Amino acid sequence: MKKNGFKVFIVALMLLSLCFGTLGAQAAYEKTQPQTITVLGTTDIHGNVWGFSYENDKETTNTGMARIATYVEQVRAEQPNVILVDNGDTIQGNIMTDDLYNKREGAHPVMTAMNMLGYDSMTLGNHEFNFGENLITRLQALANFPILSANMSRHDGTMAALPYTIVERAGVKVGIIGLTNPNAPRWDGEKVDSFIYSPVGPACKKVVDIIKNKVDLIVVVAHVGMYPEYDEEFGSDGANKILELCPEIDALLVGHAHSTVSEIIGNTLVGGARNLGREVVRFDITLNTDRQVTSHAVSVIDMAGFEPSQALRSEPFIAKTHQETRDFISGGVTSADGTTSGGIFGKASVDFQPKNEIMGMPEGKLRDTAVMDLINAVQLANSGADVSAAALFSDSSDIPAGDINYGTIFGIYKYDNTLYRVPVTGAELKAYMEWSASCYNQAMPGDLTVSFNPEKPGYLYDMFSGVDYEIDLSKPVGQRIVNLMYKGKPLSDSQKLTLAVNNYRYSSALKAQKLVAATKEWESPNSIRDMLVQYIQENGTIYPKVDNNWKIIGVDFTSPYREQVVKLVNEGKLEVPYAKSLNVNQLKKDGILK
Template identity: 25%
Template sequence: MKAGPGSKEQQQATRVVNDATLVDLRILATSDIHGWLEAWDYHSARPLPAAGLARTATLIEKAREGAENSLLFDNGDFLQGSPLAEWSAGNPEAPHPIIAAMNHLHYDAATLGNHEFNFGLEMLEGAVAQAGFPIVSANISRLGGTPLVPRTTVLHRQVADRAGRVHPLRVGVIGFLPVQVMIWDHSLLTGRVEVETPLAAARRHVATLRQRCDLLVALCHGGIGCASAAEGSEDFATAIAGVAGVDVVIAGHSHLVFPDHRFRGLEGVDAEGGSLQGKPAVMPGSRGSHLGLVDLQLEVRDWSVASSSSRLVAAGPAPPAPSLRRVIGPAHDAVRREMDRPLGHSDVPLNSFFALVAPSRATALVAEASARHVRNLLGDDLPVLGTGQPFKVGGRGGAGYFTDVPAGPLSLRHANDLYVYPNTLAVLRLTGHEIRLWLERAAGAFRLIHPGKADQPLLDPDFPAYNFDVVHGVEFKIDLSRPPMFDNTSAQVSDGRITQILYNDAPLDPQAEFLVVTSDYRAGGVGGYAPRLPFMTSKTLLRDVVAQHLRDMPPTRAEKPFWRFMPMAGTSVTFPTSPRALSHLDEVPHLSLTPLAHDRDGFLTMRLDL
């Protein structure tokens, strides 16, 4: 008997025909590796439990084994961010270990992130020249419009359909970075390159690229925001997804993960399904913490996306890949030897566990070292004040991401732990009034606190902790019952919350002049801090200044509480810190602290009674 139109036999035959027209393509993605190749924390001299490209490499190998067809992309910020990355920049004559690792893993393409420029264009160009894969960026050019790297590329690949037949597939790749790179690295880029907003560049180049390819992947070194985010926003990935012709989006820069519940409610974002404006998307964390996977089912006849799924795989359980460890081993060993170089001794621990609620000896040491360095250079014509900010206070880095230097012998890795970025020294000439404005910007780190209420969250999640940049050498109090002076666009919205600001035990004279030591990054205007051109700049790394200070003047005392919150009776706030903070409560005896509970990310929630 012949099978009827709805019979089981005919349904199976139809499925076979349909399967023969489908190609399964797996897109693998990393982002914000920041030079963390080996699963090793050079600052603490212990293994990284849940990060490192060596762990991600094991995930890549397994993901490739489970897919007939696959492509591997990196979304930028791979050349800077670890001691190994800085060692590589200082040894330009040697093969670049980060590029060597990416070549070994057979990346198909990558884009530039903003941190690729931290060591200058020459270093970047030398690294890019060693890459065995295309590196693209559509929105940065040399002056005059010549592309710095190719704006786009087309990968020609042979892919097998579900019936085993092979087809040629053209995959277009385009990349974008934040326009703010011109602020963050102004001293290295001004007069040499120009940057277009990602959305404007996408509108100019995607249509042309689409004519040359069957599938288009956008590597967006930007975070995930709402679909109508401002043109200059750092969170531009959702907007790029809405450009006609884009099929897949890889997001990054913010060190977050996607799909993830934190993005619920954003316009154009499916936080659970893993799509942006209907396009499959992933954002794979940082330092190799996750591998992003986008599985596509493509119709061979027109290469349209029949269906897709997006997910993340965490690197934590994965063992480091032996083959990659052999490639990076010589550089890793050299960096470990360098980090072990002795500097001196500290009689007190240096950590950032309470750096957002009280003066920290760790950040004070940076301020003290930089001010001393400038006094030695310039003399005492004007008072010199240093600045310090907490770089490692958890946040997106996780519950283990805190500065933690124990009392005892000091080595170069401890200087790296205290100052993690390759920023250079800059000096500003500021009045007392401008110093107050500086402190008002820093005080934006805290939410408005209502008197008489218990356990109010203290920290503003939209304020980056590294912008809590405090001027040392003055004393002041912060009135949390008053709103911050500035909003997150740097517009003044209130009279502020800094009170009782003193210098040398007297009220700070608004007209008095001071030299304030900061970094080239801050002097460039990042965070809205620098109101005028630098009085002096230097190519000296602040980390080198800190290292020399540790040699000459080893820490021997706790930090004086030169700033504090105004008392608020019957009021308490909460903040997250490292569980290791419990062993250091004696370092902040003037605070009324109560440990509460651990959250699902491993942070210890602490109560502070005001």
Template identity: 30%
Template sequence: MSCRFDLHPITRRSLLGGIAASSALVLLHPFTARAAANQAHLRLMETTDIHVNVFPYDYYADKPNDTMGLARTATIIDSIRAEAANSLLIDNGDLLQGNPMGDYMAYQHGMKNGDVHPVIKAMNRLGYTVGTLGNHEFNYGLDFMFKVLGGANFPFVCANLTKGQLSSDPKKDDLYFKPYVIVEKQIKDGSGNESQVKIGFIGFVPPQIMLWDIKNLEGRAQTRDIVEAAKAWVPAMKEEGADIVIALSHSGIDGSAPSEKMENASLHLAAVDGIDAIFTGHQHLVFPGPKSWDGIANADPVKGTLHGKPTVMAGFWGSHLGLIDLLLEKDGKSWTIVDFTAEARPIYHRDDSKKVVADVGDKKEVIEAAKAEHEATLAYVRTPVGKTSAPLYSYFALVADDPSVQIVSQAQTWYIKQMLADTEFKDLPVLSAAAPFKAGGRGGADYYTDVPAGDVAIKNVADLYLYPNTVQAVVITGNQVKNWLEMSAGMFNEVKPGTVDAELLNGDFPSYNFDVIDGVTYQIDLSQPRKYDNDGKTINESSNRIQNLQFDGKPIDLDQKFVVVTNNYRAGGGGKFPEIAADKVVFQAPDTNRDVIVRFIHEQRTINPSADSNWTFKPLPGTSAVFQSGPKAKQFLADVKSVKLEDAGEGAEGFAKFRLLL
């Protein structure tokens, strides 16, 4: 269909609202209020990256949390539906993994035939029209995924996941799911008459699942480039009669040039002819929204457009509901988009003191749908497995050797030495790579591991290690160890000597890629630029941030071979670390990293997680840098011995600010 975008300035908060509590009146969206006899308002609503967060409850902290939960998002779905004459609800993936309820259902409950997963039970009560797959749908294996998705009362679509090798023509690929569905919806126009519009939904998953979940997908699946798949299937949707084509893209927004099998391809997907609107996800961000999207060509984070087409990314864990409102006009037998708005509506806000304030309550039907599994998950996560002699926390994991990362490395090393004891690699020195998963950032000021001394329960282990990764080991050289650390050092901005209060952390570098390698000692020289970009491409060949790298008290032999124990994500090429890929893997464990930590704590009975300060920053006299952490970090400030830190006041969005004296 042709699209005539005739935008008019609309102040969303002044014109939109929910159901007024005092009068029970509904303030209609202006498209519904002003639609002419040949026009109709269509509202499309998105949830994305729910990650099994049905309840507004943080299982790791074992307490309620007002920033999350499909039960909260569901409450605003009702009022938002009431604002429009015609509406549809979709989900954009990452449903099945991400909190202990997901692990409980996969590993303890087992999903027997006829069982319906709690997140699917909740979604069935909300009347979804269609969904697509996220990368985390594959974490527990294909069989589990199909069993769970089979319980949904709505279809799932994915145009770039095949059962085997790719065909020369994408339309001949043997796909696991339908590439698209066309929904024939009766919609009311401005005069109250009904007529039919055909809305096509096409779905996409990041091609990188073949790296991230190779253990579950190798030999059973392949992925095609997102844009390539779209260019093949969108014309077919038009030929089948779709008036409007909506892309469900579990893929973020990246302003760099198109590349083959791009992970965050939504910007370039929007440029595909025939696509009318985009729902995105995967990055756990909000679009339209500020800051994160500045400077990206063809992206308008105010209007909410990519290449001029309405686009939404609705946060994560149910934090927002994505809305795309279309004003349609009938021209003969077809529909044309003549206006649109885009918005990500939150379920909470922060008051002047930065305290989280819930904007909505729970939807009773959703809570009831998952109540039994919620209670079973609570019992599961509260099971003790041992004790810790000291607190486990990650407040300073990005600036100093850290107890929460240390215990992961201790467990991994303990495990791999047993596994390789009777192999050809038994005499090679063992190193361990681990990263802080909960280190604030987009997760917010409370998103840190914080386990007090005393009993350690399963919820604490899951808090230490968020993902159901499995243990793998690679054999690499000392030089490759150094480059691994050079890549990790991309966590930090370059700091010129003598600078006062430079910004320390690179906000675009995820904490789960900040690997600390235990078994060697080293310093990070912040005065040098990063050697690699986030994609592992060399950008400063001569840079050497990693200084004084030593093994066994001596400068590391760059030709010596080492076993490095890590996880399947990293060993398979996840994070694009230089020269770290599946061809280096010498051991693939049947055990998850979390299970190994549980077994280690159980055997040790009482663990000592004290950090050994094997890494620090190279001194830069007269230089300081600042970073943010959670407010509770202040109580642990005196415990950090390897670097000099001091309180630097209040940060943004509920964070506290700290100063690193270099």
């Protein structure tokens, strides 16, 4: 037995030697061969694992990590040297994440899916911080890959996440640097008090200088848009500053803006994708035997053509969480804090949102509607404030006629915001209203339609209750709020009021824009969504109420040409005037109107 055991031991050693020799030879061979590295990047998935809209209980046709899984599997079958990275805003955004699993301990369906897909890194986005530091720590413990943020630290100077990771494929070393949007404190206030965020450009350069002699390629995964969102002067929150300071990087994945980007700037591939897993960015980089880049390309792949991965959907925990979310909406499961969605808890007598007069132009942002009046009425009732402000987060948000469940409420109020009551003066309230009205373009003589400033997302447009006012779009930004009345009298600059506003707007606008001096004097113990649910439960059937306390002026809505122009848009013969108004003078010049 001893002799036989010794022989087995010798054979095992010989096999190991042969194996390591083969591996060594393979590694040596790889270093002498040209190699193509494919980097796949996702961004702003916002919790969409399944490819499902929980608000209306329907499958989607072009979104979700399940479709991404199918595409990634296909690329890996064709290309051996694949790296998969994520650019943040990954674990927030739907009922499954926000109402159930972001508030629980233990496993998380998004992290389970990411582990299944074999991600090589994830950069923290701003929405990762919506639920506080504990969720960040939990994600780091659940992930089978490094979570990155090179521009975020704690107050004692220690890093709160890894600044970079190095991944090797076929002997090629690829450095991956993660950068978080430095505006997180604007949006999450006290939730991020333990962190310090640095400008993305200088932070990136610091890490590039550390790793550039250790790697063959540098990929930057930055949760910012191409251009600064707030800091136009110094570009601390824009990807163009990264490119300016770090021209040697090979690829840059951007995000946050939910827009498609595919270009080459200098020698750097730059890519960005739309949200919810609708697109995947692909970088292909070929290196010669001296590890010099000989060719490179960037493309953005639409996920509409890919079937969802059944392997991912059938994973027991993911399948369970998907069904549990649907059951929560129908009333069969309680949330993490012990509350229930209530199943069907009310009815709407009719549709609360009016039909769009012009195709593609959201009527809910052009006039007062029952949806906004409901939200503001609930905020006023719960806060005891004099004035309330709220936004229509989606152009299509509505309470349709019929049964109301939690998905309906999520559809009109998708964020887990709490409500603040803030002391303001009349002058401060007007300044806030002017900030909101900057979401419109200025109307020019001859304009027949209203249009929106493409640089100002619709979710930044707040509508106000408790005051009466007009928005004169013939005037420039900062001078549009006219005939502002409170309780039937002109609002004076010195008038003292209280304002109901959500925690996000308080941080990102009232404080970040220095619109209001006072701090909040009250915060709700529950979310605004919970308040809306409670109101509808108490009333049973709800009826639309519109007080028409505001309207737009300064645009020629009475022109004899307007009906004809609206008809041309609705027939698809004229472009939807979302970002540029239709003007009678220009239409005549173009020969469209006689």
